Amino acid sequence: MLILGYDDVRQALEGRELDVLAAVRTAYLRHERGSTAVPHSVFLRFPEDERNRIIALPAYLGGEQPVAGVKWISSFPGNLQLGLERASAAIILNSMRTGRPEALLEGSVISARRTAAGAALAAATLRAQIPDTGVSLIGCGVINRQVLRFLRAALPQLETVTLFDLDGDRAAAFARRCAEEEPELKTGIADRVEEALGAHPLVCLATTAAVPHLGTEHCRPGGLVLHLSLRDLLPQAVLGAVNVVDDADHVCRAATSLHLAEQQVGHREFIAGTLGGILAQDRPYQRDGRRVTVFSPFGLGILDLAVADLVRRAAEAGGHGTSVAGFLAGGAG
Incomplete structure (x- = not known):
């Protein structure tokens, strides 16, 4: 059994944003072509506790070098007050060939980067007539920090960032980090969420919202909302948008904004298509210039597998990680 901890995973992914983007793109295409298996995620919730959860995402990703596995990821928002990250995970x-577990990886880094890579891939694929040069990041946590990293790789023309967080100190800390690590970016902080929504055509929502609370009336016509947290937008906003998802069956469940919209109208005709389907067309896509486009990815387990396999191969090639003999019964491993 190969065990790869937090530092091993970070080292394997350092400076490899384009490789991660390519792996995520390939995973979406394989899913579109039917060479994946993605059972519904299992949500473990707790009596009298609506805030915390742990989710299991089993998956199979086919191809020349197929991979199977599972991500076990927790979300405990109260960790932030303890000085800990909200999410923790293992993959x-x-x-x-044998079904035996071969590798155990720290999963929060992989999860954040595959989420961010999917968002950046959507931003690069769902193009506006005029290229996006700015982005509003709503929610100044780990996910949007990685989103910015991957957007810069996918959209080299990006030059302006507007931040908003209900916690002003978090927004200020995010801005300071941007100034230190990416001084060429123009970074500002919005006082109100409505200001952030209207600051740029490209908006990314990565919050811990449990119920919808935002409309899109303050977004720019022709804009793109990367709806990563899935529960920010009101059902009416979803129904009025051009909706692109990763997988309709997955995203229309667990009280997401799209699930609530489906319950309201009794169908899914408001979903225009999938990102994988658009990628498979292999021709430029242009956003509707009058309506807001919303990308809502449930976060398929195949993306975790794609990036985890990338990490494992890099670690094996570099001799990183800890190999534990005798982990399983009946022989090495």
């Missing part, structure tokens, strides 16, 4: 990869 197990299994042998496709």
Whole structure:
């Protein structure tokens, strides 16, 4: 059994944004072509506790080097007050020959980067007539920090960032980090969420919202909202938008904004298509110039597998991680 901890994973992914983007793109295309298996995620919730949860995402990603496994990820928002990250995760990869677990990886880094890469891929694919040069990041946590990193790789023309967070100190800390690490970016902080929504055509929502609370009336016509947290937008806003998802069956459940919209109208005709389907067309896509486009990815387990396999191969090539003999019964591993 190969065990890759937090530092091992970070080292394997350092400076490899384009590789992660390519892996995520390939995973979406394979899913579109039917060479994946993605059972519904299992949500573990707790009596009298509506805030915290742990989710299991099993998946199979086919191709020349198929991979199977599961991500076990928790979301405990109260961790932020304890000085801890909100999410923590572990990923197990299994042998496709014997089914035996082969690798155990720290999963929060992989999860954040595959989420951010999917968002950046959507931003680069769902193009506006005039290229996006600015982005509003609503929610100044780990996910949007990675989103900015991957947007810069996918959209080299990006030059302006507007931030908003209900916690002003978090927004200020995010801005300071941007100034230190990416001084060429023009970074500002919005006083109100409505200001952030209207600051740029490109908006990314990555919050811990449990129920919808935002409309899109303050967004720019022709804009793109990367709806990563899935529960920010009111059902009416979803129904009025051009909706692109990763997988309709996955995203229309667990009280997401799209699930609530489906319950309201009794159908899914408001979903225009999938990102994988648009990628498979292999021709430029242009956003509707009059309506807001919303990308709502449930976050398929195949993306975690794609990036985890990238990490495992890099670690094996570099001799990183800890190999534990005798982890399983009946022989090495």
